[in-house]
Amino acid sequence: MKEQRFFVQIPVLFFVILLYGCAVRTSEGPVCDAPEQVQDTAETPQELADRMTAALLAAEPGLTLRVPFHGAELIGDTVEAARSRSVLTRTGLSALDWSWSDGLLQCRFTYLADAELLRREKSELALYAAEFAASAADFSPQAKVLLAHDRLLRECEYTAGAPRGDAAAGALLLHAAECGGYAEGFALLCEFSGLPCMTVTGTADSIPHAWNLVQLDGAWYHVDCAWDDAERGDAHAYFLCDDAAMQQTHRWDAAAYPAAQGGSFSYASVIAEMSAVRE
DSSP, X not given: OOOOTTOOXXXXXXXXXXXXSSOOOBTTBOSSOOGGGOOEEOOSHHHHHHHHHHHXXXXXXXXXXXXXXXXXXXXXXXXXXXXXXXXXXXXXXXXXXXXXXXXXXXXXXXXXXXXXXXXXXXXXXXHHHHHHHHHXXXXXXXXXXXXXXXXXXXXXXXXXXXXXXXXXXXXXTSSEEOHHHHHHHHHHHHHXXXXXXXXXXXXXXXXXXXXXXXXXXXXXXXXXXXXXXXXXXXXXXXXXXXXXXXXXXXXXXXXXXXXXXXXSOOHHHHHHHHHHHHO
């Protein structure tokens, strides 16, 4: 699995950039200056990743920057790291194309929806996730994972063909989603709570499917909110599972994701911990 060199969980920074990084929209022009009109410089890969993150959060059409460092592979890794840096950076993004020549990097972003709609959607998602993170701030990491899982099951209904059903907005804002929406919604709640989490794509019962891997105390666990919410009888059957348990029904490219060997946490242990705290 490739190293995500610039991946850090900094949702507060994302939130600030999203709400205040661009001028307020007026009838005369777009939220931000068109990137084609700007040829600024990113001095380091980290600065490039930050600039791309801000552009994606603001649903800008692209970005043009001079980069003094060299190496197409390094630039490619940096571009991909920015795209995958947050659920919000990839929300609504259907394609990211870039070219690099003579020290000039040109990126073009293609979206699934109108830019103004996406900016509003990302802002609402950030507010929703920030509210959840604040409400769960006093809980342990494993309890936060359960709270995020149960929030989705309580507020979202599994709905085939739901609008934005494969995105966090479907699960968290429209309250109807397919597996991709559950996975992205769960990942966003974990991200804002400071929990390492990624979205896994593969199959379940031979059907294309998405779910999550979340890290607790150095160990990775599978969480499949969609299957837990799809009237399967046990609302926590796919909560904090190891690879062996998930392989009964799920398939994925194991080389692309960290191994989930399990650990000391399970649904029963988290419930027992939370019950003890209440007492």
